[in-house]
Amino acid sequence: MSTYVFGHTTPDSDSIVGAISLSYLKNQLGEDTIPSRQGEINPETTFILNKFGYEKPLLKTNYADENVYLIDFMESSQSPEDIAKATILGIVDHHKLGDLKTTTPLEMWVRPVGCSNTIVKQMFDYYNIEIPKDLAGMMMCAILSDTVIFKSPTCTKEDTKACKELAKIAGIEDYKAVGMEMFIVKSDVLNATKRELVLRDFKDFNMGGEKIGIGQLEVVDLNVFDTMKEELFEAMKELKIEGERHSVLLLLTDIMLEGSQLLVLSDDIEKVENAFEVKLENQQAWLAKVMSRKKQIIPFLEKQF
Amino acid sequence: MSTYVFGHTTPDSDSIVGAISLSYLKNQLGEDTIPSRQGEINPETTFILNKFGYEKPLLKTNYADENVYLIDFMESSQSPEDIAKATILGIVDHHKLGDLKTTTPLEMWVRPVGCSNTIVKQMFDYYNIEIPKDLAGMMMCAILSDTVIFKSPTCTKEDTKACKELAKIAGIEDYKAVGMEMFIVKSDVLNATKRELVLRDFKDFNMGGEKIGIGQLEVVDLNVFDTMKEELFEAMKELKIEGERHSVLLLLTDIMLEGSQLLVLSDDIEKVENAFEVKLENQQAWLAKVMSRKKQIIPFLEKQF
Numbered sequence: 001m002s003t004y005v006f007g008h009t010t011p012d013s014d015s016i017v018g019a020i021s022l023s024y025l026k027n028q029l030g031e032d033t034i035p036s037r038q039g040e041i042n043p044e045t046t047f048i049l050n051k052f053g054y055e056k057p058l059l060k061t062n063y064a065d066e067n068v069y070l071i072d073f074m075e076s077s078q079s080p081e082d083i084a085k086a087t088i089l090g091i092v093d094h095h096k097l098g099d100l101k102t103t104t105p106l107e108m109w110v111r112p113v114g115c116s117n118t119i120v121k122q123m124f125d126y127y128n129i130e131i132p133k134d135l136a137g138m139m140m141c142a143i144l145s146d147t148v149i150f151k152s153p154t155c156t157k158e159d160t161k162a163c164k165e166l167a168k169i170a171g172i173e174d175y176k177a178v179g180m181e182m183f184i185v186k187s188d189v190l191n192a193t194k195r196e197l198v199l200r201d202f203k204d205f206n207m208g209g210e211k212i213g214i215g216q217l218e219v220v221d222l223n224v225f226d227t228m229k230e231e232l233f234e235a236m237k238e239l240k241i242e243g244e245r246h247s248v249l250l251l252l253t254d255i256m257l258e259g260s261q262l263l264v265l266s267d268d269i270e271k272v273e274n275a276f277e278v279k280l281e282n283q284q285a286w287l288a289k290v291m292s293r294k295k296q297i298i299p300f301l302e303k304q305f
Numbered sequence: 306m307s308t309y310v311f312g313h314t315t316p317d318s319d320s321i322v323g324a325i326s327l328s329y330l331k332n333q334l335g336e337d338t339i340p341s342r343q344g345e346i347n348p349e350t351t352f353i354l355n356k357f358g359y360e361k362p363l364l365k366t367n368y369a370d371e372n373v374y375l376i377d378f379m380e381s382s383q384s385p386e387d388i389a390k391a392t393i394l395g396i397v398d399h400h401k402l403g404d405l406k407t408t409t410p411l412e413m414w415v416r417p418v419g420c421s422n423t424i425v426k427q428m429f430d431y432y433n434i435e436i437p438k439d440l441a442g443m444m445m446c447a448i449l450s451d452t453v454i455f456k457s458p459t460c461t462k463e464d465t466k467a468c469k470e471l472a473k474i475a476g477i478e479d480y481k482a483v484g485m486e487m488f489i490v491k492s493d494v495l496n497a498t499k500r501e502l503v504l505r506d507f508k509d510f511n512m513g514g515e516k517i518g519i520g521q522l523e524v525v526d527l528n529v530f531d532t533m534k535e536e537l538f539e540a541m542k543e544l545k546i547e548g549e550r551h552s553v554l555l556l557l558t559d560i561m562l563e564g565s566q567l568l569v570l571s572d573d574i575e576k577v578e579n580a581f582e583v584k585l586e587n588q589q590a591w592l593a594k595v596m597s598r599k600k601q602i603i604p605f606l607e608k609q610f
Binding site for chain 2: 088096098099101102104105106111294
């Protein structure tokens with residue numbers, strides 16, 4: 001029996017860096033843990049790992065009879081299929097309280113902040129453990145990614161504080177420039193299939209018994225999608241059928257305009273329209289100021305189910 | 306809309322003191338919160354409140370449209386009936402991850418320690434907020450109660466550390482003597498009806514869809530129950546029928562012998578026997594070294610369902 005630290009099924013930078021940073025902290029505290037991941041690494045995360053000289057965590061999708069720490073999620077829909085057979089020792093997360101259960105007491109560090117790595121930074125401070133320079137750089141990038149360089153409504157004072165302290169440890173003065181560099185990498189949507197794009201940051205939610213998949217792509221210029229909407233809808237349609245999903249939503253977020261183009265395939269379009277008080281045209285709507293799936297999409301959609 | 310801080314349905318000292326201590330901390334941090342309780346106060350808690358000069362928290366059982374912080378529980382079976390209509394801002398607890406859900410991100414301070422007030426003490430330290438002398442005394446008592454003066458297998462180094470630090474703030478040198486004084490009060494089982502005794506520290510659990518009620522009484526000498534077993538079973542039978550419970554268990558814990566006499570009424574006696582590897586005689590069994598419902602009863606029973 002080993003102890004693994006990992007994030008949600010379609011890993012983003014926060015969950016990959018978080019697996020590495022939380023595992024490192026636990027090891028420093030005398031536990032023997034292994035960082036892992038449930039899926040492929042996206043281009044932004046690859047950029048971060050390369051920049052700071054870290055390896056990808058181990059790819060592992062089965063966790064029966066293992067001990068696990070979860071980072072950046074607490075929903076069964078984002079868990080390994082055999083999660084009920086694993087022993088959850090702890091959860092570090094910044095989302096809503098999901099539907100996972102345990103049979104024994106556990107450790108939970110959950111805060112309504114913009115990024116899991118902000119919480120991990122607070123844990124390092126709590127235990128008075130030093131953060132290695134390059135790990136601090138990765139954690140800083142995770143915060144800049146999750147908070148869209150502090151522009152997301154999910155961003156809190158705790159996130160900006162943690163990010164600035166991590167930048168200092170990493171010896172990086174212009175951390176916003178690193179953030180922009182990262183988002184330009186993230187904006188490269190031309191070297192991937194449309195299916196890969198929809199799945200790049202895709203999460204399933206259980207809303208009133210229905211499976212709702214919601215993807216998000218954050219770019220510095222929304223125009224890159226102009227010629228590929230039809231193909232994106234094709235990929236969404238595939239995912240809707242394959243996964244027996246009630247709805248598949250895709251948020252195309254323009255981080256400069258600070259809003260999102262919403263693409264919708266749903267068995268009940270009205271629920272989506274009511275949730276965001278919009279009328280869809282060509283199964284799309286522009287949602288001004290909407291940048292956060294967690295804070296500006298899920299709670300409103302969930303109320304409809 | 307107000308913000309309330311409260312513990313589980315049948316409050317014990319940890320959940321009453323926790324409501325007061327967590328509410329005080331939140332108020333110091335600039336939030337406006339009110340400590341409350343879901344039910345009547347037990348004799349041990351009355352002793353603690355009187356000793357340190359605190360009032361009972363407000364009795365309140367409906368929380369629709371209110372903001373709430375939960376302390377010492379995260380199970381719907383121990384929640385107000387309208388919990389789904391409240392907004393859970395945070396949870397401070399030391400139990401297993403239950404079945405509550407939220408639609409928005411929240412704050413969770415959950416640790417596998419012996420007492421919720423140990424976690425609240427750590428929160429005071431984290432925020433660098435001073436604990437008033439008498440509040441520290443109450444928090445110390447809550448820890449001594451939940452850990453059975455450090456004898457329970459749930460007791461951790463963090464609990465003893467927090468308890469000793471709180472005793473120092475409270476100006477109490479012989480904290481173990483205060484603990485014994487408290488348990489002698491708790492051992493007075495003669496001035497209550499048998500129904501009150503069974504309900505004094507009673508919690509319902511959902512195990513595989515079945516409702517299981519488990520009470521516990523901790524005394525310094527088990528012999529006090531010798532003449533009242535039959536009446537205790539009568540009271541348990543009432544609760545089993547009224548609540549449509551699959552099983553009602555009562556643990557009579559002798560804190561000096563460090564073990565528990567288990568009383569059982571169940572639709573499936575075998576499940577209980579298998580859980581603890583005992584043969585019941587007259588619907589009873591002696592469980593040596595068993596002092597913790599959370600750690601030594603629930604996980605084993607749950608596996609049977």
